[in-house]
Every structure is written in C-alpha cells, then in structure tokens.
Amino acid sequence: MIQILPYSLIVGQESLKLALELAYIAPRIGGVLISGQRGTGKSTAVRAFAQMMFDRLPVTLPINATEDRVVGGWELSKLMLGKLEPKIGLLEEANKGLLYVDEVNLLDDHIVNIILDVTSTGVLVVQREGQSEEKAVSFTLVGTMNPEEGGLRPQLLDRFGLMVSVEAETKTKNRIAILQTVIDFDEALSEHSEKSPSSYIRAAISKNRKYQAALEDAKENFYNVELTKEVVESCTTLAQEFKAEGNRGDYMIALAARAYAAREKAEVVSKQHVKAVARLALQHRRPEMKQGHQEAWSEVDDERVEKILSGD
Missing domain, CATH: 3.40.50.300 (P-loop containing nucleotide triphosphate hydrolases)
Structure with missing residues (x-):
C-alpha cells in the first residue's frame, strides 16, 4: 500500500x-x-x-x-x-x-x-x-x-x-493548496487497497510513471545535448563574477545546464538553461556563504545573472 x-x-x-x-x-x-x-x-x-x-x-x-x-x-x-x-x-x-x-x-x-x-x-x-x-x-x-x-x-x-x-510557503493560496493536497491524499489512502486503489491514487501513479520515464530519457540523452563554446564561456564568467573559488562552480553550472536542457528535450544548451540553474550551482559558492553567513539567493542575484549572460 x-x-x-x-x-x-x-x-x-x-x-x-x-x-x-x-x-x-x-x-x-x-x-x-x-x-x-x-x-x-x-x-x-x-x-x-x-x-x-x-x-x-x-x-x-x-x-x-x-x-x-x-x-x-x-x-x-x-x-x-x-x-x-x-x-x-x-x-x-x-x-x-x-x-x-x-x-x-x-x-x-x-x-x-x-x-x-x-x-x-x-x-x-x-x-x-x-x-x-x-x-x-x-x-x-x-x-x-x-x-x-x-x-x-x-x-x-x-x-x-x-x-x-x-522556505515555508507564505502565500495563503499556496498554503491552502498544499493543505488540500495532503487532506485529499489522506482520504484517498483510507479507501485504497492493493487490489483496488482509488482513482485519485491511480491518477497520481500514472503521472509518476510519466515523470520517471521523462527523467530516464533525459539521463540517457544527457551527453547528446550540445554544449557550445559560448555557453561554456558563460558558465566560467558567471562563476568568476560571483567569486566562486576554484573551478568546481564552472563545472557544476555546465553540468546542471546540460541536464536541464536534456530535461527540456533541447538539442543544444542555451543561456536560458544556464540562467535557470545558476542559483542552484552558485548559491553556496559565494564568499558570503563561506564566511558563515546564510543569506538566501535574492532577486538582485537573479538580475545580476541576467545582466552577466546578456553581456551588459
């Protein structure tokens, strides 16, 4: 069950x-x-x-x-x-x-x-x-x-x-959606059995299988997604501008961007893919984090990424 x-x-x-x-x-x-x-x-x-x-x-x-x-x-x-x-x-x-x-x-x-x-x-x-x-x-x-x-x-x-x-959700609408989902699942679970799952759970399992198949396809296709010289240079520039020490930050941006492109079924990694993963790869590599501060990534950081990738 x-x-x-x-x-x-x-x-x-x-x-x-x-x-x-x-x-x-x-x-x-x-x-x-x-x-x-x-x-x-x-x-x-x-x-x-x-x-x-x-x-x-x-x-x-x-x-x-x-x-x-x-x-x-x-x-x-x-x-x-x-x-x-x-x-x-x-x-x-x-x-x-x-x-x-x-x-x-x-x-x-x-x-x-x-x-x-x-x-x-x-x-x-x-x-x-x-x-x-x-x-x-x-x-x-x-x-x-x-x-x-x-x-x-x-x-x-x-x-x-x-x-x-x-962070905990602060928007009332989203909090209600989260709570309603949990309540609906609890109720569906109470009427679920291995022989006869509820329609609610059957639909969720079906969606899970589609997610799983898509991620497996992306994993298999990962190295078929092209990383252009321009995108590689963008990854390095971002890491340098955010003062990430060493070369791991550059590599992680490139890996994550390529994985994101594979997930989106793209043939070539774009700067938009890089932008989408920059926060994940750079947040903990900034000097502030290494000095023990726990500032979260902000909209200002997103704007900075956008500006760097646009070449402004």
Missing part, C-alpha cells in the same frame, strides 16, 4: 524538485544540499522522489553513524561467536538508489568526507583486517540542514554540486 505522497502531487518547492531531477539526470553533479527550517516539506519531497525513481524509500544515514556503519564492517552477532562475516554499510545499501543524510551539518566532518568521496568517484573502499576492497557504488546523494543549527565548513559546502534554500 502506498503511504508516501506521490511526487506528482507535491505542490510548490519547484527549485527543490528541479535540483533532485538534475542530480538524477547528471550523477556527476555529486549531490544536493537542502537548507531550510523544519516543517518545510524537505523530507516529503525527497522520499517521494526516491519512491518514484527507485521504487523504494531512501537509505537514511543517522547523525550518530560510525564509520563501520557507513562503509561496512563485521556482523557483530557473528563476531561475538568468533566468526568473521562481513556486513555491508549504508553506502552500499544505497547503491542504485538515494542516500538521504538529514541534518548533514551535525554529522562528523570525517563521515561527510567519506560520503562525498564515494559520491564523486563512484568507488567505495572497505578496509577489514588489513585488507582493502574496492566496490563500485552509485547513488543520488541528498543532504539537508537547518541553518539555525550551524553550517557546513566551506570545503564541504563546495563539494555538494547543487544547493537549494527551502
């Missing part, structure tokens, strides 16, 4: 949904960081996306996870009996799925580094009894954080490909 609100029914949070979709289309993006207060629908959107794309809920990494629990160790019950039986870690459990790290800013930096290394390389190194084993592991990484509880170190911030700031 479906217990998770279908992805197709989620109202609002368009930036969050876009970031999740882009990270799926282009795994090289290396993860999405979601910043926002509790009760803003972060977990709901992530779980709904995982259910739709991987037909299972995300593997959730707890705050107190040890290195053995993350990368793998020995089965404790067998070890107590003097037997060595390997136990896979959470990263391997998340293989070909979604790894969800709630409150990633409260996690030990060493553990975060391990996760980000595996995300970027696709290789998990497990060391047991002096022996080293390498395993191919791939997953979509999503981390959430509440900025009121502290931020991530700049080195870790930069390694998340995209970042989204999620």
Whole structure:
C-alpha cells in the first residue's frame, strides 16, 4: 500500500524538485544540499522522489553513524561467536538508489568526507583486517540542514554540486493548496487497497510513471545535448563574477545546464538553461556563504545573472 505522497502531487518547492531531477539526470553533479527550517516539506519531497525513481524509500544515514556503519564492517552477532562475516554499510545499501543524510551539518566532518568521496568517484573502499576492497557504488546523494543549527565548513559546502534554500510557503493560496493536497491524499489512502486503489491514487501513479520515464530519457540523452563554446564561456564568467573559488562552480553550472536542457528535450544548451540553474550551482559558492553567513539567493542575484549572460 502506498503511504508516501506521490511526487506528482507535491505542490510548490519547484527549485527543490528541479535540483533532485538534475542530480538524477547528471550523477556527476555529486549531490544536493537542502537548507531550510523544519516543517518545510524537505523530507516529503525527497522520499517521494526516491519512491518514484527507485521504487523504494531512501537509505537514511543517522547523525550518530560510525564509520563501520557507513562503509561496512563485521556482523557483530557473528563476531561475538568468533566468526568473521562481513556486513555491508549504508553506502552500499544505497547503491542504485538515494542516500538521504538529514541534518548533514551535525554529522562528523570525517563521515561527510567519506560520503562525498564515494559520491564523486563512484568507488567505495572497505578496509577489514588489513585488507582493502574496492566496490563500485552509485547513488543520488541528498543532504539537508537547518541553518539555525550551524553550517557546513566551506570545503564541504563546495563539494555538494547543487544547493537549494527551502522556505515555508507564505502565500495563503499556496498554503491552502498544499493543505488540500495532503487532506485529499489522506482520504484517498483510507479507501485504497492493493487490489483496488482509488482513482485519485491511480491518477497520481500514472503521472509518476510519466515523470520517471521523462527523467530516464533525459539521463540517457544527457551527453547528446550540445554544449557550445559560448555557453561554456558563460558558465566560467558567471562563476568568476560571483567569486566562486576554484573551478568546481564552472563545472557544476555546465553540468546542471546540460541536464536541464536534456530535461527540456533541447538539442543544444542555451543561456536560458544556464540562467535557470545558476542559483542552484552558485548559491553556496559565494564568499558570503563561506564566511558563515546564510543569506538566501535574492532577486538582485537573479538580475545580476541576467545582466552577466546578456553581456551588459
């Protein structure tokens, strides 16, 4: 029985949904960081996306996870009996799925580094009894954080490909739409059974399948979308103008823009595609964020992107 609100029914949070979709289309993006207060629908959107794309809920990494629990160790019950039986870690459990790290800013930096290394390389190194084993592991990484509880170190911030700031909906009309959706789903769920799902849930599942097929097509077509020299130069110019350190910002803008173009079934990446993803790729790479400030991306920043891309 479906217990998770279908992805197709989620109202609002368009930036969050876009970031999740882009990270799926282009795994090289290396993860999405979601910043926002509790009760803003972060977990709901992530779980709904995982259910739709991987037909299972995300593997959730707890705050107190040890290195053995993350990368793998020995089965404790067998070890107590003097037997060595390997136990896979959470990263391997998340293989070909979604790894969800709630409150990633409260996690030990060493553990975060391990996760980000595996995300970027696709290789998990497990060391047991002096022996080293390498395993191919791939997953979509999503981390959430509440900025009121502290931020991530700049080195870790930069390694998340995209970042989204999620705020509680303030417009009455949109809040009503969100509440009505949840109420409708609860009511549909009460009359739903595996043999005879309600028409409301059948329609949502049908929409989910269309979303899933479209994202899978975009992922398959990703490298067929052309990145022109002009667009590549625009990505570099944006990163430089926003003072993003290093070269990762340039690369993330290009990856995200290409993924967005593939999602839109375009043959060539345009500056409009770049504009649509600039916030996601640059927000956490600005000097203000690296200095510990948590200013959200503003309309002024959007205008600045527009001006840079237009060459004014």
